[in-house]
Amino acid sequence: MQRIGVFVCHCGTNIAATVDVKKVVELVRFEPGVVHAEDYPYMCSEVGQQKIAEAIKEKQLTGVVVCSCSPRMHEATFRNCAEKAGLNPYMVEVANIREHCSWIHKDMEEATKKAVILARAAIAKVNLNTPLQAGESPVVKRALVIGGGIAGIQTAIDIAEAGYKVDIVEKTPSIGGRMSQLDKTFPTLDCSSCILTPKMVEVSTHPNITIHTYSEVDKVSGFVGNFTVDIKKKARSVDLDKCTGCGVCQQKCPMKKVPNEFNRELNTRSAIYTPFAQAVPNVPVIDREHCLMFKTGKCGVCSKVCQAGAVDYEQQDEIITEKYGAIVVATGFDIIKLDKYDEYAYSQSPDVITSLELERIMNAAGPTNGHLERMSDHKPPKNMVFIQCVGSRCADHRGKSYCSKICCMYTAKHAMLIRDKYPDVNVTVFYIDVRTPGKNFDEFYRRAVEQYHVNYIKGQVGKVAPQPDGSLLVQGVDLIDNKQIVMNADMVVLAAAIEPNPDIRKIATMLTASIDTNNFLTEAHAKLRPVESPTAGIFLSGVTQGPKDIPETVSQAGAAAVKVIGLLAKDKLKTNPCTAKCDVMMCNGCSTCANVCPYGAITYEDQEVRGPGVREVRRVAQVNVALCQGCGACTGACPSGAMDLQGFSNRQLISEVDAICR
Amino acid sequence: MPMTENGEFRPLIVAFCCNWCSYAGADLAGSSRLSYPADVKIIRVPCSGRVNPMFILRAFERGADGVIICGCHPGDCHYTSGNYFARRRMTLLFSMLDYIGVENGRTRVEWVSAAEGAKFSATMNEFVEKIKSLGENVRLGDLRCKD
Amino acid sequence: MYKISLDNINSLFAAIAESKELFLPVKKAGQANYANWTEDCEVALDSLKTVKSPKDAFFPQFETLYKVNRKIIPTDASEEEGSETLVETKLRTKLEITPTELKDKDFVVFGMKSCDVKGIEALDKVFLTDPVDNFYKARREHGIIVALACHEPEESCFCTVFGVDPADPSKAKADVATWIVDGELYWKAISEKGEELTKSVASLLSDAADDAADAEISNITNIMTKLPNTKLSLEGWGEGKTDEKFNSEVWNELYKPCLGCGTCTFVCPTCQCYDIKDYSTKDGIQRYRCWDSCMYSDFTLMAGGQNRTSQVQRFRQRFMHKLVYFPDRYGMYSCVGCGRCVDKCPQSLNVVKVIKAFENEKKEAGANV
């Protein structure tokens, strides 16, 4: 029989306001095994923990139940506390009477009753707990960063600076990401590529950083400290080492009609290309889908003109396998597709563009060499309308429920830049709210309004209709003056919502990292662990976690790096001792469990089994505790119950069921 | 039959929630103060794939009126595939319970992510209503447990 | 001797059931077993053998012995314990033990065959000798056995080998003997309890001569001589044969097909092994006993394991117990030749095959000499 102490936390009034804590203490004292019960306003406080430690020593407790907040919050706290007091940490269980009880129920009697039942279940479980010892696993001192945008670049640099090896995997032919497409940045209006390029150079020349561009993560196995990752290096068709980056091949390439993704398909590029001038590495790739050599077998111009002999049509995709201790996800974002917002005529008129397209138009290296002009007739616009929140803060299923966060500021930036460079262009912005929380942000917005006289109208646009004369008729409302507005525009710019890179689903599945309904990766804790995934060893950098601007992205990238460094600095990690365990006396050797194990942690071997009346060599299951992550899928597959999960054993879970159903 | 003083039927509902998604979803429901009836009692399991059919029948044996299993959405399992196995196991088990004449509304599987506190709460509210409409579980359950 | 037409038999059952529980062969989902009579049940007096023997009436497959409940009750201050805790409690726990009440009402087991009545005799040896089993004793005291002659015995029957007379239930240790002949049930009280029962239903019975029953008796007796297994010899079995039989090689061959299931045990009218277990309920436990089978691998499992660890040992135990140890201890065989195991063993093993196997062994041994 265990000697169990029950500690009921008030959590200030968080629990005590709805749960009669004293009554819980009174009633749990009669549960089997309970020799001590007490309550305290804050169990997690130093004093609270002291009480637990004292009781463990004085009452020779063999088990502890803390009735408090979620075990996801403080289980580790109380386990550490118990361990310091000499009790095996796995003899501690938490009954969640806050999130699962006091916070959701109003009736005191009902909540108290439920709290007692939840405590009872935890007590029943502890009665069957056994001390468990955490094992150790080594840490591979190398990190993987998925995504080579500003988030990935910053994280990689910070990790590398601490002395650890980092690999960056970037899907496109060059690192740089979304930021490389931007013209200027708010609120300082400095040139995006001017501040990004030095970072790109730094990352490409850093001795600790290896960059795999035109590559994708193909497979991930393992666990924190010891991931094994297959990286697919797509065939570039150009030898990275031989190419000098002279660019002749691109000039001579006869196939020049390929839509240019980097310029948001506003113009075209050659089939052999580097996405932009500052690309790192400055080595082109052959777009095999459009290359005449690959399509028809007849061309080979680039190969002929390449003096370095770098073009290699025979190159194959290559899979490299590497081990990592930590993985950072920095896959960034894209803007949403606008097919559901056809009232803005995006598909009907080339003069209705997205803000990202405007970035390229405004950029000197863009499709118009930086001249502001309509894409239809290349004439300069006279009247421009910006529409905010296209797909953001959207109540219906067409768009996103969240605020994309960056649009208010970049629209102010665009309006200001246009008014500055082309003072005769009238700029009107339709907005729901203008959100400017950030250093120097509101000042920036006010400059747009006050100094540059951008016409801000609070209200939404209902329709943009292309007119026969090529202009656009914009119909909207002014909510402040409460009137309908109809105006003519030459260009309409849509602030389309941003969404996580569509590849994130596949990546999250590979990493077993959880993802929210909007496809942003979930943090381990929304406030306290915002750069970690709940999956150990997976870290979040940049917009993959939620909408952010550049300074926020860079800060978070640094934070993620710190977490990675903290992990890589350890030589060994404590492993979760809640692993599967096979009772060889009962094991049939049928392999059913091995068939469902996602980690290959179960192997079979012939082993001598001894028991009453039994002494024979049998084929039985063996669990490799270093690989087992404790999911328990095997236990559900095992018919006899030979395979059980420590810490969540069949008997323990059944005793919880019984306690609840009493 | 468990009744409150005003004669309303209060069902007993056992919810198995996976640690990574649904238990966290329930925590979020809690911290967002999205209420659902106290009839629901949650048991934390590492993964929906950990839920053994024995546990479910055990709950019914001991007098549960409804059992719900919550796990990560397909594709999002913390352990890659646990919820896929759970999905097949539970589909077959529920089908069998339906086949022997147990009301099929008494069992349910719902995928709830860590971010779906609202869904967790809504699911539980809905499930409790469903079980209330079905009334007490008399077709399963061991009479001795009434003593 | 009395009689009642089978057309009217339900009124007899109703009359008995008015004051007593009535236990008789009832057909449910195609199988006849003893069960409580209800107006709408399908009585199966014509079934020669119910699947399970009627021993349930006296020794049910499952019975609760007592219940223990833990109650939290108020305590007065003087009794208060645990005052060192921070919370002042005014409650304490108390264990409440409720034994199951012994049978205190008469009941009738109707239609028992002579072999099954003999089976009860074997149970009596176990449960009514010291230490007496009170639950069983109470049931025996209150049970009234109405035995029924075996109209058309079958090839699996071999009760005569054990001295049972299937034709004349008045020779069995029953209370009433009955025969069914040509649509009439003939009725003869053979004990005091039987007389009383007869009195209570006298209005439904009419006087009858003995000749119909006598004819049935000679008819059945004649059929029995034709049945293959009634010629079985028990020579070499019985008291004092432990050494001779225990170490025989025959067991090592015989047991092999045995599945280790409990079918033979649970259909047998004389098997009397049980297990006692606890079932945890709301706030306590129910201690119950249930039939156990010596064929089960967990039979008499103890902390240190079992005393019989292999199926051959378990198999040998069952038959040695019936044919050697029981006679050693109680002076009677613990087999009554009902033939249920002959009918029901999934692997076609049974006590007849065991006895025959040893006969063959003897023959072979004789031939070798």
Place this chain on the structure above:
Amino acid sequence: MQGLIDRLSALLSDGTVARVLGWKKGDMPYNPEPHMFETAESLKDFVYDGFCGANLSKMMIEASKLEGKTAVCLKPCDSYSFNQLIREHRVDRENAYIIGVGCRGKLDIDKARANGIKGIEEVSGTELDGPDSVSFKTIYGDKEMSYSDLLLGRCHVCKGKEHMIYDELWGESKDTADSERFDEVKALEAMSPAERFEFFKKELSKCIRCNACRNVCPACSCRKCAFDNNNFDSQQKANVDSFEEKMFHIIRAFHVAGRCTDCGECSRVCPEGIPLHLFNRKFIKDIDELYGEFQAGKDPEAQSPLTDYTFEDCEPGIVAERSNG
């Protein structure tokens, strides 16, 4: 049959096998028992006729551990069970010499009894190449029944006459299927939940927990059944409350789901005549419908549906959708 005995004799004599697992004549004309023959001489008691219904594949678990090869007689449907046991590493293919014996359906003596046949002294016409009717000589007179009327329920939904695995074949087989495999399950599905509940309650209340169904089942080959060990606190022996029978049979069927070959032994051996195959067949039907047709034991390499999955698998809610129309 003599041909089979001669062949088995030869296998024993030339040392190909160390023993033969077959059936031995019973003391009644209808109750042969599974038997391990060690010598050619002992084969005089070997029998193979319509009453040899027992599936011998499970006995190969123990036989596999013995020195030398064991010749085992497997009917077409038994061969599925054997394959499944190979899949689960419970039998050693190398230690088995499989004689695929022909089968024209196996007989159920209870069918004769239900037809009023009792006091049986002799039965003829049950051999593999016998006539279409079976004759009974009884002390109450001679009776006759057609072979097909005497068939075990399972033979009416015969999986076919092909052996899934064998070393050599003996005798002609016949596909005895004359009804649809899932008809019985469909009939139950068509009932209301209350009717289904009553049906199963009635059937299961007969259960005496003798464990014959479990112990005969080639899929239930656990060393220590979940109901015999204490890991689930489910150690039970008696039919205590109707729930226990439900629990036992549901879990038993669940544990063999995706592994059960539908050999029908559970229903054959149940002393109370409970149609236990209705549980297993329901799982098979569901698996076929929801995850694609799967026949356990057909291919020893095939992944069981319960250890497999696809992203697109149906949700458990489909149960209510299908059932509630």
